Amino acid sequence: MASWPSARCTRPSVCTSPMDKAKSTKSTPSNVSRRRAPHCRPLSRPQRARQTTRMAHVFGYEIGSAAQHPAPSRMYGGAPKTSRPTWRGGRDLAAGVARELVATHGSPLFVYRPEVVEARVGALRAALGELPLTLRYAVKANPCPALLQALRRDADRGLDGLDVASAGELRAGIQAGFGGDSIALAGPGKSADEHRAALDAGAAISVESLLELERLLGLVGKRDGKRPKPRLRLRVNPREMIHAYGLRTGGGASPFGIDEELLPQAAAMLATSDGGKSVEFEGIHVHAGSQCFSAAALARSFTQTLAIARRFEQRAGLRCRVVNLGGGLGHGSWYGANAIDLDDLGARLRRRWAEHLGALGEAAPPLPLERERRLELEPGRWLVGPAGSYLCRVLDVKVSRGQRFVVVDGGMHQLFAATGVYGPTPARPPLLRTLGDETDGRELERCAVVGRLCTPLDRLAADVQLPEPRVGDLLRALISLPDRAARRMRNHGVGARRAPAGSKEPTSNTRCDFADQRGDGR
Ligand SMILES: Cc1ncc(COP(=O)(O)O)c(C=O)c1O
Known part of the structure; x- marks a missing residue:
């Protein structure tokens, strides 16, 4: 009988990657190349400050003095645990709200926060003040009807109308309350x-x-x-x-x-x-x-x-x-x-x-x-991007030959469409974080976050650090837009899909399931 190949590791709980070993022995083993994980290289102080500023902007942090200098190893764990930055104006999706929404609607779930778009409209208006400017929102970036309705309610505060790419988007805009004459079709x-x-x-x-x-x-x-x-x-x-x-x-x-x-x-x-x-x-x-x-x-x-x-x-x-x-x-x-x-x-x-x-x-x-x-x-991505989150739950955490895999209930078919990634695993690590204070005190661990599709391509992130992932954790990825899905929907006239009943205000959300992403209206 053929024998099993000798397993390098039989006890997942103590299984360590070469990088982990290096950490525990406080020496750099010769087989661990720094080039394999360039983002984990210690950064110089100015580099760290620059990186933090960029991250902070994307995440919407207020940059306080503590947040300027997070430990480099925390860079991929979302908010640096040492400094717990506050979210600007409380506009971030609170873990409690996220949990409540997932409890009501299930996961994976896309959640959009119209107030973030409103803030972006305000910022753009302020920066471009004095110009005779008509500001439209390019609906293809996210045609979620509840989001359009919320934008319509805010229209008096700076958004003049919509740019649409199909009759479906035009209908969605009109149904949301935008006047036809405030819409432009291209x-x-x-x-x-x-x-x-x-x-x-x-x-x-x-x-x-x-x-x-x-x-x-x-x-x-x-x-x-x-x-x-x-x-x-x-x-x-x-x-x-x-x-x-x-x-x-x-x-x-x-x-x-x-x-x-x-x-x-x-x-x-x-x-x-x-x-x-x-x-x-x-x-x-x-354009x-x-x-x-x-x-x-x-x-x-x-x-x-x-x-x-x-x-x-x-x-x-x-x-x-x-x-x-x-x-x-x-x-x-x-x-x-x-x-x-x-x-x-x-x-x-x-x-x-x-x-x-x-x-x-x-x-x-x-x-x-x-x-x-x-x-x-007529911006699209920039207006709605920071308003969108993709929530998915950890179903399994397993270690295979030294590599930790976090299996979530979502997948590339949903997340990549929503981030505008055209291809397999994003080369750039996505903004991914674990929600909730219960992760306080957990050590950061390097892992690959994978979905449930039966393809090795289904990796939401190939190498990120998360606070010791556990089954049941809720992960949040920032999305920019369900761009591809929207484009596909265009030809099928389903740009006006309904958000599921029970959408919460002010957070509008829409369940993302495979049928949605196929864009065939079924
Ligand atoms: C005609 C037109 N206007 C506006 C946009 C929105 O572009 P962006 O998301 O880069 O702001 C697009 C995007 O494809 C477009 O085709």
């Missing part, structure tokens, strides 16, 4: 039904190709002339690529928007077709990418958009009352993600706007023309 491959829905609602439409323009103008030409004029923008794919976007949708060849050099053709179509006379041309729209963490790079991209609008206006003779700058403000749900300097962005954008008006000859008072002109911004 996205490639719109169907005739989507065009009709937007026209009926009075929403603005961003046209993404010359063929779409031809179809839309044809549709408009056949409509009852007594209705309000359809509002139309041209979405442009700029010539220059901005490399600072983590995800580029503009610059070079792109399915999004009309190539900048084709704008003269678009202008000619608007000028000559019957439909062209029946529409109200509003302006230019560029060149997402996940940009540099205020300077964003400002460069926005400057490029302003220049495109100006050239179009001067050459085509069509006034660009609206310049839609798109979204693109980066939000990271992983350790070490940078935060955008909003004040810097505001200062740069104000300068560029003044230059834009100056170049158009409209800088000096009287100002009515300036007042007529508006900038639009």
